[in-house]
Structure formats: structure tokens, C-alpha cells
Amino acid sequence: MTTRYTKDHEYIRVEGDAGIVGISDYAQSQLGDVVFVELPSVGKSLSKGDEAAVVESVKAASEVYAPVSGEVVEVNSDLEAAPGTVNEDPAGRGWFLKLRLTNPSELDGLMTEEQYQEFVKSIS
């Protein structure tokens, strides 16, 4: 199991040929209280960088992009009733969607945990 990050603060936790996508703890803290999450339909094909979901705080709406290409095989529909879970547990219960990877080599272009923490330090 490996976790990779994008510069837009999405993470993907890869298990076998699938990956769980969410937003980082830094991202949720910057957004503030999440009040609405819009998730894609299961079966949707996403290319790396496509808009995968929308997350809205009290102040504004932000897009969540697909960190790599894949097919949406599951979404966290618990977030519809409890969007605040994204703030409480972004790496765990606050996940957004599960992708079946169509081009796993794209993972090589993403940041490791350590690289991401350095990146966050450099921008905050």
C-alpha cells in the first residue's frame, strides 16, 4: 500500500489495481468546514487531471481532480449526509472515491508522503 499526492492536494492510496482518492489534511484545513460534496457516478471514466468531485466549504466551491486515470468503481456516499467527515478524518472515513487505475505508471509522477510534506512546508 502506497500513498501519493498531487500539487492540488489530492491523495491516492493504492491497493492492488485500485486507489482511494481524497484530499489531504492540509487541504481540508485550508478549505475550512466542508458543507457539501458532489461525487461522480460509479462507472465514470476519468483521465488524470479531470474534475472528479466538488467539495464546498461555507465560503466557496473547489474541484477535486483525478490524481491518475481510472474508472470510478465506488464513491463514499456517506459524505452526502455527513460532509464534515472530510474535516474530521480526511485520510480515513473522509475519502471521496475509489478508482480502478487504467495507467498505473502515472503514479510515478506524483509526490511521496515525504515529498508532499516538504511541498506543504514550502507553500505555507
Added chain:
Amino acid sequence: MAEPAHSDEPLLKTPLHAEHVALGARMVPFAGYDMPVQYPSGILTEHNWTREHAGLFDVSHMGQAFLFAEDKSHETVARALEALIPADVQGLKPNQQRYSQLLSEDGGILDDLMVTRVGAPGHEGWLYLVVNASMKEADYAHIEARLPKGVALRRKDDLGLMALQGPSAEAVLAKLAPEAAALAFMMSADVQIGGIWCHVSRSGYTGEDGFELSCHGKDAPTLWNKLLADPEVKPIGLGARDSLRLEAGLCLYGHDIDTTTSPIEAGLIWSIQKRRREEGGFPGAARVQREIKDGPARVRVGLKPEGRAPAREGTIITTPDGREVGIVTSGGFGPTVNGPVAMGYVAKDVSAIGTDLHLVVRGKPLPAKVAAMPFAPHRYKR
């Protein structure tokens, strides 16, 4: 309040800037000032705290000024201001406050403002004005260019202003200034709190009972901390200020009202007293009187999305069969309503409460209904 125009000028600081930083606020540029958008507890908590206890807001970025007549006559200064706004200023009692708008010749809104007849001894013929931060330079220039001889404007950039809002506000202030806590809604008094002079009015912009306190900038941190020392009071940033006023159905200048909207379209007829409606004599009176008589072509309404998705400013409003009938001017999540709320302008024929409309969010038409405002009931002390 309006968004800041982009500028490379360094941001201004209110007298309470250091307090916000010490409290761990997230600071953002707003109307040329470095302002707290939220404190560490976050917007939802701040919003709910204000509805349930008392929130303290720094609004020192707003423009405070005096308008005064050299002949010390209320009638002189009132007539001068009545030439620019549609409110009845002559009829103000000492220490009474009114909400109004600076209007353009075509009846558009240049800014909205609060006007108080100063009641302090020795200040006969004085009015106290509070205008939006982003508009103050334009407002002052507009007013000064139109004043008759013998009436002058004095801006008071050295004053701080804070708002104490919420159901506990009265009890909190009663401990510090009992005479201020006894004020009726939209009335004001000059009081001393621990040796600090302040002008207190029973007003605010959250829909809750509460007060606004103006004091010398140098005293503002002491007064701020005196109020914050009460366990019922927490500091509240601009984020919750916006969600509170949206739920209260109150207009934000530059968004819900601007130079293209008239006070009648905006539903602000209540702020134009009977004598002024009949007599006119203010800029844009012809349009205002015509719209009162015939009804405006479009009106500001509340909108309640039926789902959970917020509809933000700029969202297109259509009928269920796709006819475009308006636009959202403020929208987001209402923590007290526990769901999305919005306001916007729609054509008169689809403005009745309960009318089914669609809000086009990210290309998808989402069902919504025209809703009565306020979304959260006003709890003013009349």
C-alpha cells in the same frame, strides 16, 4: 460590504489587527484591509456561537464620518443629506439611527449606509454616518461634492468599530454599561466603559439582537478584550458575518445591491419613509416613485434549493422549462438553516413565494423554490 478592487497598495490594518493575529485568525485582504476571515474554531462554529451566545466582530474597516451644520440646526444637516438619500432624516429623534442608501440620479444604489442623529450635548446639527469600507472614498467624494454651503463632512478614520451580536449580547453589555443595554432597536447612546468613551447603538447586521460600539482607535483593543473576557463572547470573522447576514436576508453591497439595482427592486421600500415616498426630492426619485406605483420589472427574492448543493453568486435562475429569469447575487450554506440558501433577482412574474425555479449549478438545473426571507428569524429588540 463589497469585494476589494485589486490593488498593489499595501493592506490597511484596523486598530484590532494585532488582536486578530494573537487570536490565531486567518487573515485575508478585504476592501483594502487585512481582515480576519475566521478564527481557529472555524466559520460554522462561529456562526452557531453568534446565534446561540454572542459574537464579537471587528468592523473598524467601515467608514465612520460626521456630517454637521455650521448653524447647529438638525433641519439644515438633515435637508442636506435628504438630497442624497431617500430616508426621512428630518424626522430622526436625537440618538435615533436609520438604514438608507446613497442613490444615483437614475435610482441605482451607490452604497448603503447607517445614519444617526447625534444626541450628545453640544452636537446639535450633527449626523453620524457609517458606510461600507470598499466604498468610503467614493462616498465621501460624492457627498462632499453635493453639500450646500454651511454643511461639512468630517471623516473619522481614527475611530474603531466593533459589533457584539447574539442573544447574550444584552446581558454581556449590561455588566459593563447598563444604560447601553437598555437601548431600544436602532437607538444609540454615548457611554463610558471602564473609562473608555464609546458610542453604542442597538443594531447590527446578523439578524440577531446586538450592538455596535464605536470608540477611539487607541482604545479599541482594550474594549475588544474587555468584551472578549466574558465567557459568552467569542471573536467572529468575516466568513460567519457573511453567512449570518445571508440567513438574515440582508443585502451585501456590490453583490445584492449596486448601481444597477433600485431600492424598490431590492425590497428596501421599508427604508423609505412615507413622507419621502410622496414628496420625492432625492436622486432617482422618479424611478423609485414609478416602481412603487407600477411595481419593478424584477425583484430580489429568497431562494431555497431543494437539494444540498449551494448555489453561489452568479448562478443563473430559470423556470422549470428553462426560461432564464434571473441571477443569484448571494448564496451559500446556511448553518442555522442547515442547508443551502440564496438570494437573487428574478422577473416579477416568477417572484411569488413558493414558485418553482431551477438554479443552474455547474451546468445542472437544480430545483429550488422562491422562499420568504429572512431564512433565520430576526430577533431584534423592538
